[in-house]
Amino acid sequence: MYHDGVTIAIPNWNHEFFLARSIRSGLDAIRHLGEQGIAGEVLIVDDLSRDGSRPLLRQFEARYFDDGLRVFQNPTNQGPGGSRNVAIAQARYRHIVFLDADNQLVAKNIPLFHRSIKETDATAVYGNLLVRKVLRSGADSASSNEGFSRRMFESNYIDTLAMYDRSHLTDLVGFDATLPGLEDWEMWLHLASNGCRLVFVPLVFGFYDFLPYSTNVSVNNADRLMARAKRIYDQVDFRKHAHVNAQGLRYFPGVGYI
Amino acid sequence: MEKSLLNRRDRARFLIVHPGLDNSFHRSRACRIAEEFLELGLGFDSCELARIPRGRFDLCLLFGLSEILTEGETEDARRGIESARQISDSVLSVTAKCVHGTGFQAHLHALRDLGIDGILDLGFAGQQEHIIRQAGLEYEFVFDGLTQRQLRESKRDDDQADRPIPWAHVGRQTPARVGLTARLVNHVSGQGFAYLPSPDIVSAPLGPLQMERILRRTQCYLWSGDDADPYLESERFWSSWQAGCLPIKIVRDDATLPDGFPFRSRIVKEEEVVERLCRLDFRAESAAFRSEYRGHPSLGDGLGRFLADRGWLDDPAERPRPLENRAYGKCA
Numbered sequence: 001m002y003h004d005g006v007t008i009a010i011p012n013w014n015h016e017f018f019l020a021r022s023i024r025s026g027l028d029a030i031r032h033l034g035e036q037g038i039a040g041e042v043l044i045v046d047d048l049s050r051d052g053s054r055p056l057l058r059q060f061e062a063r064y065f066d067d068g069l070r071v072f073q074n075p076t077n078q079g080p081g082g083s084r085n086v087a088i089a090q091a092r093y094r095h096i097v098f099l100d101a102d103n104q105l106v107a108k109n110i111p112l113f114h115r116s117i118k119e120t121d122a123t124a125v126y127g128n129l130l131v132r133k134v135l136r137s138g139a140d141s142a143s144s145n146e147g148f149s150r151r152m153f154e155s156n157y158i159d160t161l162a163m164y165d166r167s168h169l170t171d172l173v174g175f176d177a178t179l180p181g182l183e184d185w186e187m188w189l190h191l192a193s194n195g196c197r198l199v200f201v202p203l204v205f206g207f208y209d210f211l212p213y214s215t216n217v218s219v220n221n222a223d224r225l226m227a228r229a230k231r232i233y234d235q236v237d238f239r240k241h242a243h244v245n246a247q248g249l250r251y252f253p254g255v256g257y258i
Numbered sequence: 259m260e261k262s263l264l265n266r267r268d269r270a271r272f273l274i275v276h277p278g279l280d281n282s283f284h285r286s287r288a289c290r291i292a293e294e295f296l297e298l299g300l301g302f303d304s305c306e307l308a309r310i311p312r313g314r315f316d317l318c319l320l321f322g323l324s325e326i327l328t329e330g331e332t333e334d335a336r337r338g339i340e341s342a343r344q345i346s347d348s349v350l351s352v353t354a355k356c357v358h359g360t361g362f363q364a365h366l367h368a369l370r371d372l373g374i375d376g377i378l379d380l381g382f383a384g385q386q387e388h389i390i391r392q393a394g395l396e397y398e399f400v401f402d403g404l405t406q407r408q409l410r411e412s413k414r415d416d417d418q419a420d421r422p423i424p425w426a427h428v429g430r431q432t433p434a435r436v437g438l439t440a441r442l443v444n445h446v447s448g449q450g451f452a453y454l455p456s457p458d459i460v461s462a463p464l465g466p467l468q469m470e471r472i473l474r475r476t477q478c479y480l481w482s483g484d485d486a487d488p489y490l491e492s493e494r495f496w497s498s499w500q501a502g503c504l505p506i507k508i509v510r511d512d513a514t515l516p517d518g519f520p521f522r523s524r525i526v527k528e529e530e531v532v533e534r535l536c537r538l539d540f541r542a543e544s545a546a547f548r549s550e551y552r553g554h555p556s557l558g559d560g561l562g563r564f565l566a567d568r569g570w571l572d573d574p575a576e577r578p579r580p581l582e583n584r585a586y587g588k589c590a
Contacts, residue, residue: 145454146460147462204439
């Protein structure tokens with residue numbers, strides 16, 4: 001059921017002007033995987049975009065289908081969590097990378113993350129995400145830059161851009177599709193609370209462009225969502241005393257756990 | 259863990275006190291001093307701060323004091339320091355920090371409050387002018403050269419192919435460090451080791467043993483300071499020596515290096531780092547770095563001079579050495 005390889009999943013909702021860049025980095029990644037004999041594909045899940053994404057994606061698919069690009073159009077808007085769940089269901093390969101359409105991979109590192117997730121048998125491996133402001137070339141902050149800690153139950157510092165074992169995500173029923181935002185944070189808490197191994201690999205995974213009006217920035221009921229997460233995962237403030245399998249795990253390919 | 263050795267010279271008595279954390283740079287520094295005491299034929303006691311022994315000592319060296327006092331257990335730490343003070347004629351806090359660095363003023367205040375006599379500064383360049391001006395404490399500078407063990411174990415494989423990690427960039431996250439990491443990824447290689455934890459660090463820091471495992475697979479070890487002073491963090495240099503990689507201290511573009519500063523070829527301005535790495539000749543630069551390091555005084559030489567100046571040791575230049583090969587050591 002799960003073929004060895006990597007699916008680069010790109011959920012898109014009205015990111016017409018960034019698609020070419022993210023798709024290019026995804027195609028580069030599967031080319032690097034292919035050089036090491038690892039199968040790969042780029043799967044775009046368009047969430048009923050209303051900008052020019054859809055005709056653009058049809059053109060991309062026609063041009064790059066043979067290079068491993070597939071496009072799936074949601075018939076109705078599913079939201080960020082729902083679109084990721086569609087990707088989990090539609091992906092061909094065992095491991096899946098969630099690359100938001102406005103972000104960019106460091107393509108050459110994807111084989112190293114694949115090696116890391118196989119060697120650690122982790123549910124997810126993630127690496128540094130360098131954050132830059134839109135239309136600026138330089139980065140000035142980083143996220144996903146440390147091992148998982150209990151502080152995650154208070155605030156998020158790990159982005160969704162990571163490589164996951166699709167079989168684990170399926171067992172744990174994927175993302176909470178009812179959330180209008182913060183579904184990435186909720187997923188990390190879900191995985192950690194269910195004993196999954198979440199491993200930080202100190203490589204750069206990609207670049208994150210901080211955009212005005214991005215989904216999470218524009219969520220206007222973040223406090224309610226955070227309260228909901230608190231209710232689910234740490235209602236009695238006990239989490240800091242509980243064992244977390246993922247606590248502080250760091251791994252580097254060729255070196256081991258550090 | 260506690261260990262005692264008889265002072266073979268039956269003269270001065272020394273006490274080395276470390277914080278007690280197994281995988282910490284403070285413990286590594288304390289171990290290096292202890293190794294060199296043994297090489298000098300000196301006996302000493304060593305202990306954790308919570309286990310100060312009985313007895314009487316001429317000199318007590320305290321490691322990791324500022325961290326001990328700022329990371330909890332303060333009352334226990336104060337009691338330990340007070341005990342050490344009561345049984346020692348002289349108590350020095352061993353530091354390896356830039357005097358202009360974050361937290362150093364707090365460290366000086368803590369020393370004054372605790373009645374510590376002064377600072378033993380392990381580094382590559384003395385900072386006494388600043389120290390004396392700021393605190394009026396005793397100040398001793400010891401060149402933090404290689405230990406005899408490090409010199410004996412100096413043979414390393416220079417084969418670049420065994421070092422698949424082109425660069426390792428390590429430090430607390432700042433905009434400048436993140437920006438440099440982006441340039442390294444875009445223009446040198448994406449496959450470097452980047453560890454830039456947030457200022458409110460939430461996970462356990464990388465200790466010396468973990469760093470050595472990374473650096474043994476790395477070509478260049480990069481780091482930068484938080485301030486304008488071109489201070490050289492000596493432990494990063496001896497970590498590089500042990501692991502066989504090349505250290506590169508990154509300084510601001512407007513930094514000026516004082517005359518006589520060591521390892522000038524290992525200090526690179528921020529705007530020049532990318533170009534420097536792109537034209538790296540690992541084997542040649544590694545040979546030059548190791549040659550220069552061997553040419554500087556060893557840690558034992560520096561300690562011997564300091565102890566002799568205090569009358570706790572015969573003039574090290576005139577006394578027999580436990581090791582034959584001392585050709586590389588020279589005291590300034």
